[in-house]
Amino acid sequence: METQNEQNTANQVKTKFCKHCGAKIPEAAIICTACGCQVEEMKSQEQPNIVINNANTNSNVNTNQIGGMYMGRPRNKWVAFLLCFFLGYLGAHKFYEGKAGMGILYLFTVGLFGIGWFIDCISILCKANPYYVKY
Numbered sequence: 224m225e226t227q228n229e230q231n232t233a234n235q236v237k238t239k240f241c242k243h244c245g246a247k248i249p250e251a252a253i254i255c256t257a258c259g260c261q262v263e264e265m266k267s268q269e270q271p272n273i274v275i276n277n278a279n280t281n282s283n284v285n286t287n288q289i290g291g292m293y294m295g296r297p298r299n300k301w302v303a304f305l306l307c308f309f310l311g312y313l314g315a316h317k318f319y320e321g322k323a324g325m326g327i328l329y330l331f332t333v334g335l336f337g338i339g340w341f342i343d344c345i346s347i348l349c350k351a352n353p354y355y356v357k358y
């Protein structure tokens with residue numbers, strides 16, 4: 224009833240007629256105030272540009288750069304070989320590689336009775352220069 228009373232008086236408020244029921248409704252109305260039908264397309268709400276700033280893209284770059292073959296202490300092949308060849312029975316090359324436990328073992332067993340000494344001489348010759356002793 225109120226809307227009909229305002230029909231002749233309130234011209235300030237822009238009105239329109241519902242295309243479903245014909246009721247006079249405010250211009251800005253999207254849903255008819257009388258019948259509840261949708262009379263206007265919902266104004267497309269601008270989706271806020273969600274900029275997903277992926278700051279983690281570079282976090283994994285440096286983690287695995289140290290390859291397996293470079294893990295460890297670099298040792299000169301020829302120093303190790305000479306130590307092994309001349310002082311291998313004392314475990315000198317094992318001490319040189321930082322393997323004190325094996326060095327002591329070689330020291331007391333004369334290079335694992337010569338067998339370890341012989342194998343180490345060959346194995347050191349087969350290594351790259353420098354080679355890397357794993358920690």
Ligand SMILES: [Zn+2]
Pocket residue numbers: 241242243244245246255256257258259260
């Ligand atoms: Zn209506």
